[in-house]
Amino acid sequence: MIRHLGLCLLLLAAFWVTPTAKAATVCTATSTPMIFPQAGPTQVDSNAVVTVTCNTFGLSLLATARVRMCLNLDGGSVAPAQIVPRRMQNSFGDPLNFQLYSNPAHTVIWGGSAAPGVPAAVQIDLEYGVPVLGGAGTATTTIYGRVPAQSGLAAGTFTNSFAAANAVLTYRYSEALLATPPWPTSCLAGGNGGASTGFPFTASAPVASRCTISTATDLDFGNVPGAIATNRDQTSAVTFTCTGRTAWNVGLDNGIHAAGTTRRMRLGTSANYVRYELYRDAGHSQRWGTTAGTDTASGTGSGGAQTVTVQGRVPAGQMVPAGTYADTVTVTITY
Numbered sequence: 023m024i025r026h027l028g029l030c031l032l033l034l035a036a037f038w039v040t041p042t043a044k045a046a047t048v049c050t051a052t053s054t055p056m057i058f059p060q061a062g063p064t065q066v067d068s069n070a071v072v073t074v075t076c077n078t079f080g081l082s083l084l085a086t087a088r089v090r091m092c093l094n095l096d097g098g099s100v101a102p103a104q105i106v107p108r109r110m111q112n113s114f115g116d117p118l119n120f121q122l123y124s125n126p127a128h129t130v131i132w133g134g135s136a137a138p139g140v141p142a143a144v145q146i147d148l149e150y151g152v153p154v155l156g157g158a159g160t161a162t163t164t165i166y167g168r169v170p171a172q173s174g175l176a177a178g179t180f181t182n183s184f185a186a187a188n189a190v191l192t193y194r195y196s197e198a199l200l201a202t203p204p205w206p207t208s209c210l211a212g213g214n215g216g217a218s219t220g221f222p223f224t225a226s227a228p229v230a231s232r233c234t235i236s237t238a239t240d241l242d243f244g245n246v247p248g249a250i251a252t253n254r255d256q257t258s259a260v261t262f263t264c265t266g267r268t269a270w271n272v273g274l275d276n277g278i279h280a281a282g283t284t285r286r287m288r289l290g291t292s293a294n295y296v297r298y299e300l301y302r303d304a305g306h307s308q309r310w311g312t313t314a315g316t317d318t319a320s321g322t323g324s325g326g327a328q329t330v331t332v333q334g335r336v337p338a339g340q341m342v343p344a345g346t347y348a349d350t351v352t353v354t355i356t357y
Contacts, residue, residue: 112179
């Protein structure tokens with residue numbers, strides 16, 4: 023019997039399947055604080071820097087990641103949470119206007135809404151390589167801050183805290199193996215995925231206690247014919263401006279011709295004097311001096327102009343030669 027022997031060969035075909043990009047991209051953001059110098063009657067500027075870092079893991083071959091991100095800023099934690107203008111406040115709730123911009127010329131307000139008429143967020147596009155073990159990319163941008171010159175401010179340290187809900191990074195990412203993927207259509211749509219995270223920071227500005235004297239009117243007792251037979255009373259006004267909530271004391275010295283604590287007006291360069299006194303009250307019982315809390319006028323700044331009245335008196339019973347008598351008194355505000 024003849025048998026036919028055959029060899030069956032099993033042919034195995036190996037197929038290499040190209041994996042798809044299914045890596046996770048996670049972005050985080052941090053910001054430096056926005057610290058302004060002394061605010062008040064002049065404009066002051068400051069900057070903060072936002073740093074965004076994106077990490078991509080899980081791609082098995084050389085690849086590229088593209089991330090489209092938006093940095094959103096609202097009005098912060100100070101109520102009302104408005105953007106134009108933004109506001110800080112001190113511990114008493116007094117307001118201070120400021121603004122945040124996306125350009126160094128301070129002309130483009132940094133916002134975070136797509137609503138009509140509301141300033142837009144700042145968009146950043148980040149592209150970086152992702153080798154076998156993963157990759158990362160970093161981008162930075164500057165927030166340009168400005169406190170405009172403003173009057174009527176109160177003293178204190180003003181702040182506005184931008185929490186994670188007030189300063190938000192939203193992003194979408196695209197990934198591809200051995201190729202460059204298209205950009206996501208926006209910070210909220212397109213690409214392979216996305217998320218959001220906060221980048222909290224605080225804006226702060228100090229307003230120092232400050233007082234300035236604007237006017238001090240002359241105290242003119244008028245003309246006296248012959249002897250000074252009756253008291254001569256007149257008033258003067260000192261006008262000044264102090265930052266709000268600033269405690270102040272207005273003092274008057276004894277003049278340049280005083281004899282001890284006795285105020286005197288002098289006739290030219292002669293040895294002839296007329297005694298007079300300055301008071302804080304219309305009853306002429308509270309002498310005006312320079313010791314804060316004792317014989318000065320005191321009050322609290324309003325942020326606007328304030329005036330104190332100086333009550334002057336030339337007492338009766340003086341006989342002096344005819345002529346013009348004068349003295350110079352220095353006004354001092356202690357705060």
